[in-house]
Amino acid sequence: YLWGGETRQGTDCSGFTQTVYGEQGVRLPRVSRDQYGYLKKTGSLVGGPRRQDALERGDLIFFNKNGKGRITHVGMYMGEGKFAHACCSKGVVISNFGKRYYQRLFIDGGSVCAIAD
Numbered sequence: 521y522l523w524g525g526e527t528r529q530g531t532d533c534s535g536f537t538q539t540v541y542g543e544q545g546v547r548l549p550r551v552s553r554d555q556y557g558y559l560k561k562t563g564s565l566v567g568g569p570r571r572q573d574a575l576e577r578g579d580l581i582f583f584n585k586n587g588k589g590r591i592t593h594v595g596m597y598m599g600e601g602k603f604a605h606a607c608c609s610k611g612v613v614i615s616n617f618g619k620r621y622y623q624r625l626f627i628d629g630g631s632v633c634a635i636a637d
Contacts, residue, residue: 565630581629
């Protein structure tokens with residue numbers, strides 16, 4: 521994990537998602553709240569916590585980890601209740617999206633496919 525990083529040698533959460541999608545030719549904004557804003561602007565979000573069942577493999581999922589009402593973390597949904605993200609204590613990991621901790625912090629998620637250029 522490297523705050524502000526965006527390479528395989530060190531990355532933060534939004535750098536991770538930006539790099540993964542960048543390797544597929546999709547450009548994303550650099551920080552998680554801007555990635556969220558971009559998906560929101562394109563109408564690509566599923567509609568909040570009550571609509572998590574609409575998430576698909578590869579969707580970005582957004583969290584508020586500081587309790588102040590703004591996006592502070594992003595990961596990539598992998599399906600079957602798992603997601604990949606850069607964790608500040610462990611680096612890039614696969615976590616259980618069903619854990620109460622993540623459920624409590626989850627804001628929304630959505631497809632990046634709609635914004636591919």
